[in-house]
Amino acid sequence: MIEAHGLTKRYGSKTAVDDVSFTVHPGKVTGFLGPNGAGKSTTMRMIVGLDRPTHGTVTVNGRPYAQHRDPLRQVGALLDAKAIHTGRSAYNHLLAMGATHGIGKTRIREVIEMTGLESVAKKRVGGFSLGMGQRLGIASALLGDPRTLILDEPVNGLDPEGVVWVRNLVRYLASEGRTVFLSSHLMSEMALTADHIIVVGRGRVLADATTADIVARAAGTTVRVRSPQASRLVELLAGPGVSFTSTAPQAVEITGSTAEAIGEAAAAAQLVLHELTPVNGSLEDAYMSLTQDSVEYHSGEPGPHTDHAGAHTAPATQEGAHR
Ligand SMILES: Nc1ncnc2c1ncn2[C@@H]1O[C@H](COP(=O)(O)OP(=O)(O)OP(=O)(O)O)[C@@H](O)[C@H]1O
Numbered sequence: 656m657i658e659a660h661g662l663t664k665r666y667g668s669k670t671a672v673d674d675v676s677f678t679v680h681p682g683k684v685t686g687f688l689g690p691n692g693a694g695k696s697t698t699m700r701m702i703v704g705l706d707r708p709t710h711g712t713v714t715v716n717g718r719p720y721a722q723h724r725d726p727l728r729q730v731g732a733l734l735d736a737k738a739i740h741t742g743r744s745a746y747n748h749l750l751a752m753g754a755t756h757g758i759g760k761t762r763i764r765e766v767i768e769m770t771g772l773e774s775v776a777k778k779r780v781g782g783f784s785l786g787m788g789q790r791l792g793i794a795s796a797l798l799g800d801p802r803t804l805i806l807d808e809p810v811n812g813l814d815p816e817g818v819v820w821v822r823n824l825v826r827y828l829a830s831e832g833r834t835v836f837l838s839s840h841l842m843s844e845m846a847l848t849a850d851h852i853i854v855v856g857r858g859r860v861l862a863d864a865t866t867a868d869i870v871a872r873a874a875g876t877t878v879r880v881r882s883p884q885a886s887r888l889v890e891l892l893a894g895p896g897v898s899f900t901s902t903a904p905q906a907v908e909i910t911g912s913t914a915e916a917i918g919e920a921a922a923a924a925q926l927v928l929h930e931l932t933p934v935n936g937s938l939e940d941a942y943m944s945l946t947q948d949s950v951e952y953h954s955g956e957p958g959p960h961t962d963h964a965g966a967h968t969a970p971a972t973q974e975g976a977h978r
Contacts, residue, residue, distance in 0.1 A: 656681055656834055657702055657803060661711035664697050664858075671697040673858035674711070679836045679851075681802070684829045686849030686866070687838040688942055690950045694858040695838045696734070699807050702836075703732045715803050716834075727756045727799030733792040733806045741781030745772055745791050748780060752798055762798065770794040771820070785812030793821070804828060806837040810844060822848045846870065846938035854942065856949025869941045878914045881906045881930035888926050892917065908934065 657679035664672040672694040679685045689695050700706040702713050704720040712719070715730050723729045740748060749763045767776045770790040775783070780791065789812050796804055804825070810818045818841075825848060829835045839845050845852070845866075852869050854862040862869055882888055885905045893899075897911040909917060914933045921928050 656717070657713065657715050657805075657836060659698070659702075659711065659713040662698065662701060662708055662713050663710040664694070664701060664706060665709045670858050672701070672708075675855070675858070675860055676711075677853050677860060677863055679834055679853075681834040682829055682832050683850040684825050684835045684837065684848055686845045686852045687836060687855070688840075688842075688845065688852060689838075689855035689861075690946050693855045693946075693949065695855060696807055698855070699732070699734060699805050699836075699838070702805060703730060703734070705734070725756060725799070727752070727758070727801065729799075729801055730803045730805060731796030731799060731801040732804075733789075733796045733809055735792075735807070741779065743780055744777050745780055745783075745794070746776040748791065749794060749798060752795055756799055758798060762800070766794040766797045769797065769824075786814060786817055789813055790817070793824075801833070803834040804836065806835070808838055808840070810839060810841060818844060842937070842939040842942055852938075854945050856946045859949075861945050861949065866938065869945075870936055870938050872936070872941050872944075876936065877908050877910045877934040878912060878917055879906070879908050879930060879932040879934055880917060880928060882921070882926060882928050884926045887924070888917070888921055891920055891924055891926070906930075 657677075659678075660676050662672055662675045663670070675694070675698060687695050687698070697706060698713075701708050702715060702720065703726075715723070720726060720730060743751070746763065746767065749766065750760070753759065753763055767773055770793055772787070772790055772794060775787060780788070783791065789809060793806070793809060796806065806825070809825075810821050813821065822844065825835045825837060829850070837848075839848075849866050852862065852864065852866050853860060854869070879902070880888065881903075883905055885901075885907050889899050889907060892909060892912060897909065900908045900910070902908055914931050918928065918931050921931075
């Protein structure tokens with residue numbers, strides 16, 4: 656279990672983490688999402704005592720990290736996969752880590768096997784690919800068989816097989832009753848992996864709910880309609896907050912209304928409908944709408960009409976802008 660209360664971190668005038676409180680529960684995979692610079696890594700670093708909070712507290716399994724006598728058995732962390740002595744072999748790296756906790760060769764061989772590093776375990780870490788480095792970082796985190804795992808971008812650099820492997824591994828670890836807290840920018844992967852999600856933006860918590868609840872917020876906001884009288888239907892439904900995107904002849908996606916309201920309006924006007932489908936939202940949709948005001952580093956639109964001022968593009972609420 657990880658418990659943060661009023662956690663705050665300032666670097667000079669920059670507030671990286673701003674009065675953040677949350678609980679990460681055992682037996683679940685909790686995803687930690689947020690735009691670049693939102694404060695995820697800083698929060699994770701404070702959890703494992705690598706950064707000192709300016710205010711507030713954070714405990715892991717009931718105590719501040721530094722007060723654990725056997726930290727490797729309490730918390731396994733992957734924070735920066737490159738922060739490993741490059742001259743050592745993977746095996747020797749794990750041996751050196753294990754020596755601090757009396758962890759023997761049997762466990763080292765076990766984690767090497769679990770992470771698929773058998774064929775490169777005796778090679779120098781300096782020659783590792785990004786994916787192999789990530790696997791070694793995960794092996795290091797697992798070494799002490801910890802009750803809590805904190806993984807910052809664990810699938811970064813992994814191939815598709817590796818991504819699925821991490822998903823299955825963290826789900827298995829959570830099913831054993833461990834606390835698993837991981838960050839990722841891959842929304843589709845997070846949707847498949849996490850039971851619960853905490854979203855941060857500009858150092859503050861924007862959402863803390865089950866993945867299903869967060870996705871549900873974005874669901875049902877768009878309804879796909881096909882009708883031979885689509886243009887009549889658009890005229891009928893036009894109003895504040897309702898927008899339309901024509902997707903094909905006689906087909907339109909309507910945002911800002913519900914399937915029930917559209918169906919009833921069509922029936923009252925005796926308009927024929929061939930399709931009336933609420934379009935399920937995705938975690939990405941929900942994330943985008945939650946963080947749209949918290950993104951610090953905006954990209955321009957692709958193509959020749961890039962907004963060179965780098966200004967915030969308007970949310971997709973105008974006609975034709977939704978998809
Ligand atoms: N040591 C530091 N000194 C000064 N500012 C820092 C330091 N570490 C982080 N920051 C700033 O704090 C903010 C939060 O950074 P952090 O790395 O925690 O964000 P993040 O959510 O992990 O971002 P990303 O998704 O890009 O990894 C950023 O604006 C960053 O520039």
